[in-house]
Amino acid sequence: RKEVEQDPGPFNVPEGATVAFNCTYSNSASQSFFWYRQDCRKEPKLLMSVYSSGNEDGRFTAQLNRASQYISLLIRDSKLSDSATYLCVVNGGGGSYIPTFGRGTSLIVHP
């Protein structure tokens, strides 16, 4: 089993749709979690951190489920500009802070 797994997609949704991505991780001792966004042929940029209590930033909501070892990202009212690859990142566990990236989930928002 991979340390961090994501459905690569692509998720193809119309503007205004709500879309959700999940990311599962194998190390139960993992300590911090993030979602990054990566546009085509560009560098990853932090979208949001994921807190135990869940957190929201505008149209974006991130949640963590430690019992089932997954994090999720919900995007409401999708915009064309949301088209990108979304990478989940899991840090830590066993005294290590090595960050592990998922392979990314591709989102395509169409008119």
Next chain:
Amino acid sequence: DAGVTQSPTHLIKTRGQHVTLRCSPISGHKSVSWYQQVLGQGPQFIFQYYEKEERGRGNFPDRFSARQFPNYSSELNVNALLLGDSALYLCASSLVGIGNTEAFFGQGTRLTVV
């Protein structure tokens, strides 16, 4: 303020050659990490340096090495290049040396090995 800068942006090398990639972190950031990203995959962690000391190493062969200088800039060296080393090499800087803080990425160096 300048972000993370990497050089060169593109590079073509032949098998067996050596390559050095360079990274300058954001001013005030003391930690630099290196990642390899092949097409269709997420970035794979190679090294992390903090205050000029190696703090983490990913699952890469000894052909890969790195160092951090007193001004916190960093170099990634790869010896005896293989075709499979072709990838986007990303450098990320962060304020401190632990992974719980936000990492800022440079635009990457696209290495092609022929």
